[in-house]
Amino acid sequence: MSLQVENLTVYYQTLRGNVQALENTTFNIADGEIMGLAGESGCGKTTLGQSLIYLNPPMKYMGGRVTLNDHELPIADTKKMDDFRFKEISVIPQYAMNAMNPTCKIGKMTAELLESKKVSFKEVKAELDRRLDLVRMSRDVLNMYPIELSGGMKQRMVMVLSTLLNPSLLIADEMTSALDVSSQKAVSEMLVEFRNRGFVKSLMVITHDISILYQIANTIMIMYAGQPAEKASTDEIIHAPHHPYTKMLISALPRVGIIQSKKRLTSIPGTPPLLLDPPGGCRFRERCPLAIDKCQEVPPFIEIDNGHYVACWRQRNFTNLSL
Amino acid sequence: MRQYFGRKLLIYFITFFLAVSIDWLIPRFMPGNPVQGMIARANLSAESAKMIYSYYMQAFGLNIPIWQQYLNFWIAIFHGDFGTSIWLFPEPVIKIIKDAVPYDILLLLPAILVSWFAGNHFGAFAARSKWLDNTILPIGYILTATPYMWLGILLAWALGIVVHIFPFSGAYAYSMMPSFTWGFIWSLAVHWVLPFLSLFLVMFGGWAIGMRNLIIYELESDYSHYLLALGTPRKLVRKYAFNNAVLPQVTGLALQLGVIVAGALVTEIVFSYPGIGYLILQAIQNEDYFLLQGCFLFIIIGVLLANFAIDVVYVLVDPRTRIGMQGEG
Known part of the structure; x- marks a missing residue:
């Protein structure tokens, strides 16, 4: 098991109190697995990704364990965490287009970054060149400044840079959001290629674009209001979801073959709860058409089928329980 | 590169021209007249004061029309001549x-x-x-x-x-x-x-x-x-x-x-x-x-x-x- 997250709770400290952005999150990512993380804005996707690699104020670690390759990650201790960052766990940030120092040549920055991590740039150089070839970038980019690259090139450069030390887990945060559809496809395929070649062991792809995940992810985890709602293989999430939120989310997606002018896209009525003071019990309760009294209690995130996790009192394995 | 610096230089020349013109104007907006002040300090009789006044006005080139003064000023600058100080007369500026x-x-x-x-x-x-x-x-x-x-x-x-x-x-x-x-x-x-x-x-x-x-x-x-x-x-x-x-x-x-x-x-x-x-x-x-x-x-x-x-x-x-x-x- 590559990554195990148990009961991870991370809050944002604000003047008005703690924003409970991530509450009791538990899930696993297997070796070689590409897990998509989806959900609407503000559901805690990025918080989850960030807290795994760089948990900094105003984020505050409240509890939980994160284990990567049987080593517990000291995610709350930013100093100790430095040993794992880049080498074991790495990130392609949301702002990949601005992620490189604007006044430094890319090659020089890469060299200084590696040397500062006690890795010899000379030894890695050959591999770096090979990977630049792989993402179809000229080796000359190392002699360029970031502003000389297009947005897509910067993205690919950051991708190569982040994975240079073959991390076990790569977190790709919204990396396709700023790209046009054809570049999105190219970049996502490169991610899969990187996994296939073993540059990264497993991947966590954060996006709100489920269609991208359908193309590249092995599993998808849907989050709602700071908690995982459902995690299953991509096919099951798309075709046989159990959680009412997932069902409504998937049915809100446009489908091929349906003329949208004849059939309006459905949306989920209501808005997500404010996380400053979220309601107890199931956080989807207010918007859920299936809500019952039992939903006043927090539903556990349990495995109902092989690799299929759901946090809902109304999914079928629970219906036999005394309600 | 040449275009860049060419344009910059042009802007600098225009700035120089305007700034120097203003520089020439500002003292002349001051109330009073330098020669008069100089004579007042010397405490001369009215008769000789008048003579000395017209002499100095001519010497400093202040008796000619203002536009001519302005032209002369530019000509002098290009000759590297900044004039003579009135305060520390006759030291050159x-x-x-x-x-x-x-x-x-x-x-x-x-x-x-x-x-x-x-x-x-x-x-x-x-x-x-x-x-x-x-x-x-x-x-x-x-x-x-x-x-x-x-x-x-x-x-x-x-x-x-x-x-x-x-x-x-x-x-x-x-x-x-x-x-x-x-x-x-x-x-x-x-x-x-x-x-x-x-x-x-x-x-x-x-x-x-x-x-x-x-x-x-x-x-x-x-x-x-x-x-x-x-x-x-x-x-x-x-x-x-x-x-x-x-x-x-x-x-x-x-x-x-x-x-x-x-x-x-x-x-x-x-x-x-x-x-x-x-x-x-x-x-x-x-x-x-x-x-x-x-x-x-x-x-x-x-x-x-x-x-x-x-x-x-x-x-x-x-x-x-x-x-x-x-x-x-």
């Missing part, structure tokens, strides 16, 4: 300025450079420590908000009158003549300390606060976050942040260096330091058109040269400017 400039450089160059280096490093250092940020930076704010002359007066009072450590008037002891002797150099040095300190402290506060804000901005920028997420040692992140944050400060430095020749007007007045600032005050008080014009001309040239230098330096240190130029060239 250029010589008076030449005598004053070394004192400005002696005082301002170290004050500007040292405060720039110290302020930038201190500001960057303070930005990373909450404790320093909360204690020392308020002092920086107070320093930079302090008027030079007020701090100058305070220093002169504290270290010159109360404690008697440093002299606070003139550039050297009044009993001495400028010469290359140890005694004179020593006198020069002790007289230099107080004006230097008053300038240094105020500028230091300004640089430190500017740098602290710039550094915080850079440390919050995306590239810093990315490096931190990759577990880069803070030293490297701070180095990058400093290198980027210092760029706007370089502009500020150049502008300050450009006005070196202007002297530090109020500081020089407080300490009776014989630089250009002191000359400007004297020129205004004596309605000395030509000296005032000469001083301002010096300042204009200094500012423009410094601006041009900074354009060149920016091209060298910031790749974004360089590449922007290729794009348009």
Whole structure:
């Protein structure tokens, strides 16, 4: 098991109190697995990704364990965490287009970054060149400044840079959001290629674009209001979801073959709860058409089928329980 | 590249022309007439005063139509002739300025450079420590908000009158003549300390606060976050942040260096330091058109040269400017 997250709770400290952005999150990512993380804005996707690699104020670690390759990650201790960052766990940030120092040549920055991590740039150089070839970038980019690259090139450069030390887990945060559809496809395929070649062991792809995940992810985890709602293989999430939120989310997606002018896209009525003071019990309760009294209690995130996790009192394995 | 500098040079020439024209105009807007003032001080009889008045008006070229004066002024400039001072008649303006400039450089160059280096490093250092940020930076704010002359007066009072450590008037002891002797150099040095300190402290506060804000901005920028997420040692992140944050400060430095020749007007007045600032005050008080014009001309040239230098330096240190130029060239 590559990554195990148990009961991870991370809050944002604000003047008005703690924003409970991530509450009791538990899930696993297997070796070689590409897990998509989806959900609407503000559901805690990025918080989850960030807290795994760089948990900094105003984020505050409240509890939980994160284990990567049987080593517990000291995610709350930013100093100790430095040993794992880049080498074991790495990130392609949301702002990949601005992620490189604007006044430094890319090659020089890469060299200084590696040397500062006690890795010899000379030894890695050959591999770096090979990977630049792989993402179809000229080796000359190392002699360029970031502003000389297009947005897509910067993205690919950051991708190569982040994975240079073959991390076990790569977190790709919204990396396709700023790209046009054809570049999105190219970049996502490169991610899969990187996994296939073993540059990264497993991947966590954060996006709100489920269609991208359908193309590249092995599993998808849907989050709602700071908690995982459902995690299953991509096919099951798309075709046989159990959680009412997932069902409504998937049915809100446009489908091929349906003329949208004849059939309006459905949306989920209501808005997500404010996380400053979220309601107890199931956080989807207010918007859920299936809500019952039992939903006043927090539903556990349990495995109902092989690799299929759901946090809902109304999914079928629970219906036999005394309600 | 050539197009870039060509356009810059054109702008500088236009600026020079306009600034010098204004420079010529300003003294002439002053109420009164320099020759009249000169004669009034001489206490002459009405008859001879009239004669001398018309003589001097002719000598200074002030009796011809104003547009002709303006033309003559430009012609003279291109001959390197800045006229004759009225206040220190008959010394040529250029010589008076030449005598004053070394004192400005002696005082301002170290004050500007040292405060720039110290302020930038201190500001960057303070930005990373909450404790320093909360204690020392308020002092920086107070320093930079302090008027030079007020701090100058305070220093002169504290270290010159109360404690008697440093002299606070003139550039050297009044009993001495400028010469290359140890005694004179020593006198020069002790007289230099107080004006230097008053300038240094105020500028230091300004640089430190500017740098602290710039550094915080850079440390919050995306590239810093990315490096931190990759577990880069803070030293490297701070180095990058400093290198980027210092760029706007370089502009500020150049502008300050450009006005070196202007002297530090109020500081020089407080300490009776014989630089250009002191000359400007004297020129205004004596309605000395030509000296005032000469001083301002010096300042204009200094500012423009410094601006041009900074354009060149920016091209060298910031790749974004360089590449922007290729794009348009």
